[in-house]
Amino acid sequence: MTATLTPRRSFRALELTRRGRVLRWIGLGLVAVIAFFPFYAMVVLSLKPSAAVDFPASLLPVGLSTEAYEQVLGGQDVLRWVGNTLLYSLVSVVAVLLLAAFAGYAFAKKRFAGKEIMFWSFLAMVMVPFHVTLIPTFILMAKIGGVDTYWGLILPTLANAQAVFLMRQFIEGLPDELFEAARIDGAGELRIFFTIVLPLCKPVLATLGIFVFLWHWNDFLWPLIIGKSSDLWTLTVGISSLQQQNVPLSTMLAGSVVALVPIFFAYLIAQRYVQEGVTGTGIKG
Numbered sequence: 001m002t003a004t005l006t007p008r009r010s011f012r013a014l015e016l017t018r019r020g021r022v023l024r025w026i027g028l029g030l031v032a033v034i035a036f037f038p039f040y041a042m043v044v045l046s047l048k049p050s051a052a053v054d055f056p057a058s059l060l061p062v063g064l065s066t067e068a069y070e071q072v073l074g075g076q077d078v079l080r081w082v083g084n085t086l087l088y089s090l091v092s093v094v095a096v097l098l099l100a101a102f103a104g105y106a107f108a109k110k111r112f113a114g115k116e117i118m119f120w121s122f123l124a125m126v127m128v129p130f131h132v133t134l135i136p137t138f139i140l141m142a143k144i145g146g147v148d149t150y151w152g153l154i155l156p157t158l159a160n161a162q163a164v165f166l167m168r169q170f171i172e173g174l175p176d177e178l179f180e181a182a183r184i185d186g187a188g189e190l191r192i193f194f195t196i197v198l199p200l201c202k203p204v205l206a207t208l209g210i211f212v213f214l215w216h217w218n219d220f221l222w223p224l225i226i227g228k229s230s231d232l233w234t235l236t237v238g239i240s241s242l243q244q245q246n247v248p249l250s251t252m253l254a255g256s257v258v259a260l261v262p263i264f265f266a267y268l269i270a271q272r273y274v275q276e277g278v279t280g281t282g283i284k285g
Contacts, residue, residue, distance in 0.1 A: 047068070107168040
């Protein structure tokens, strides 16, 4: 009796497992379609000629034209905005990661008076919204002549408490024996930092680099306030200004697609390191 029922039960269990997998894939597929739909709509509408939008007919990929992209890429202002955004994002990424790595190494592996108080006081900055310190920061930058300058745009964003916290948590998990062996061999602190700490921190540096790049690439409020002239505008500020110039919707969406492309390629380049950073952080946590 048992010998005849066991295969049936195992077959039913296998069928239930298969059905569960199919339902899971269907659910994930629906979620992916819902998440991807806004990007699809943005790209399709940006390829439509300058005409009234008629839903849902306008979402069909027919009658496409690159007119909006020719207007966006052919404009002097847009290219300058892209250059400003790249400068703002890339310089900030390098500076934030370097400063966060220095601070994280000091808080994780060095001993000095008041280290814990200093670290948690610095981390408390995460609890303070940026909008609260916006006016004092602008007044300070105006006093030292940073308004409408590139360094005034970049400097206030370099002290990133979240980046310091993540770097400190990652470096704290590195074995102390590595640093002790390096000191016995006569290596100084800078050599230890650049030859041991930074190479071992590639996964978390890549993960942080993506997030910092996204924060600065999509930043709108601070570039809007600190930049008086359009020569210093970033892409987000420039695209927002197009709304006041009666620019067609397709042109605005084409500018948004252009702004999205560098983010997409940045993630593709650092994808492997991002996955390693997330996995390693999860294992340590």
